[in-house]
Amino acid sequence: MSGAAGRAPEALRALAAAAWAFRWQVELEAEVRFARLAERLGALGLAPQLAALARRASSDERRHAAHCARLAASMGRPVPAEAPPPPPPIAPSGLEEEDAVTYELTAACCVTESVSVAVLTALLPVAGDAALRAALHELAEDEVSHARLGWAWLAVASARGRTAFLAPHLPAMLGGAADDQLFEPVEAAREDPALLALGVLPQAVKRELFVRSLDEVIFPGLEGAGVDTGAGRAWLAARRA
Amino acid sequence: MSKSTKPNVSKLLRVLVAGGVSLAGAAGVAGVARAEDKPAAEKTEQQKAADAAKEQQDAKAKEKAKAEKAKKDAKAAEAAGGGVKGW
Numbered sequence: 001m002s003g004a005a006g007r008a009p010e011a012l013r014a015l016a017a018a019a020w021a022f023r024w025q026v027e028l029e030a031e032v033r034f035a036r037l038a039e040r041l042g043a044l045g046l047a048p049q050l051a052a053l054a055r056r057a058s059s060d061e062r063r064h065a066a067h068c069a070r071l072a073a074s075m076g077r078p079v080p081a082e083a084p085p086p087p088p089p090i091a092p093s094g095l096e097e098e099d100a101v102t103y104e105l106t107a108a109c110c111v112t113e114s115v116s117v118a119v120l121t122a123l124l125p126v127a128g129d130a131a132l133r134a135a136l137h138e139l140a141e142d143e144v145s146h147a148r149l150g151w152a153w154l155a156v157a158s159a160r161g162r163t164a165f166l167a168p169h170l171p172a173m174l175g176g177a178a179d180d181q182l183f184e185p186v187e188a189a190r191e192d193p194a195l196l197a198l199g200v201l202p203q204a205v206k207r208e209l210f211v212r213s214l215d216e217v218i219f220p221g222l223e224g225a226g227v228d229t230g231a232g233r234a235w236l237a238a239r240r241a
Numbered sequence: 242m243s244k245s246t247k248p249n250v251s252k253l254l255r256v257l258v259a260g261g262v263s264l265a266g267a268a269g270v271a272g273v274a275r276a277e278d279k280p281a282a283e284k285t286e287q288q289k290a291a292d293a294a295k296e297q298q299d300a301k302a303k304e305k306a307k308a309e310k311a312k313k314d315a316k317a318a319e320a321a322g323g324g325v326k327g328w
Contacts, residue, residue, distance in 0.1 A: 026326055033325070049268040090323035103322055112327035114257050119328040121248035144256060151261020152268060159265075169322045176324020209248075216250040221258035 003074075004128025004197040011189050016198035017075035020068050024079045027065035029087040033108055034058035034146075040101050047156050053149045060142040067135045071199065090176065092169060099165055102157045106166060107173045109150020111218055115177070116143045118213045119201060128197030136199060151221060158225040166222070170232030174214070182207050183239040211236065 008016070038054035041047065069079045090107055091100035120140035127133040157163045166173075181203070191202045201209065214236055219229045 023328060026328070030325075047265070047268040050264075053264075087325075088323075090325065092322035107323070108325045112325040114253070116328045117257060118248055118250060118253060121253070144260070147257045148261040148264050151258045152264035153261075155262045155265035156268070172321040173324045176322075177326065178324070179326070212250045213253070217254045217257060220254060221261075224258065224262075 003131060007128075008194060008198055012192055012194055012198065013075050014077070015189055016195060016200045017072050017077035019200045020072035020075060021077050021079050024065050024068035024072055025084045027061045027068055028083050030108070030146075031058050031061035031065065032086045033104070034061060037101065037104060037108070040097070041153075044098055044101060046098075046160075047153065050149060050153055050156070053145070053152075057142075057146045057149060060146070064139050064142065067139065071132065071135065075198065090173075092172075095165070098157075098160075099162060102153065102162060103166065103169065103173075105150045105153045106222075107177065109147050110154060110221060111150075111173060111177050113143050113147035113150060114217055114221075115210055115213045117147055118209050118217070119206070122201060122205065122209055123196065123199055126196040127199060132199050151225075154221075154225040161226075163222075163226045164228065167228040168231055170222075170227075170229065171235035174232055174235055178210065178239075179206065182210060211240065 034054050035058040038051050038058060041051035041054055072079050089100070089104065091103035095103060117140065120136055120143060124133065124136050124140060127136055154163060186203045191204055193202055195202055196205075214232070219233060222229050222232070
């Protein structure tokens, strides 16, 4: 064990290793999700360039998963040999295919990938060693492109007058994106600023970034695409109360 | 939170959302709008009458579809969707 991980106390290293192992799973699920979205976008035939972008995103995610696995292992927690099961579709039942694709891209890209860009941007300047910094930099560049894919598709859907249906679904979409304990007090170790050097945000910082990303990027972006964010904003206000 | 862990979120808005919108433009959204905006060609009286009848038929079908869609949307809103966990 070398670099920042080698210098960190055991408890913090274990927390960081768990975070990187979780990210490995998230990235592999994203690989499958983007591959499926590429096929569905291709079948819809509305924006072939975006289907190609989704295909590229899928292979990016596989590469990201390898970085996450390597970092988790370097902190003492090798990931399982087998990949996690493919993620289930997340769009509510009853939507037409085009709207279901819009839902999934909004959730995966406009929300989750946009928040990921904010997280990576926060982690980059405080990464504890060069190898970690290089991995974070590579991931950040790709995640910008993945988030843009969602915003681009939302612009397509908006031009076709098919975004308003998202409004009542925002609470479920945001609830599913947020870490289960994001708005709850957590053990002191999870607030330790020393986690930053290992590529992990202390919980309060993570919460603040999530909230600011919603307030300053995601809600304005959705509104610009014709989505009423009232229900989403109410969901956020209730979490913060 | 230390100052260095606060990214410029407004800048992210420009980079992500505005970048996505211009990407959509490059991917053909503008083309969709142009196709819809094309003016109709000149029509004969016969064509106009046929069009009017078709319009009436379409309006009824649209009403029906709208009612069905409203029902479907209400059901869809009830069936909770999910979100995607990330970093």
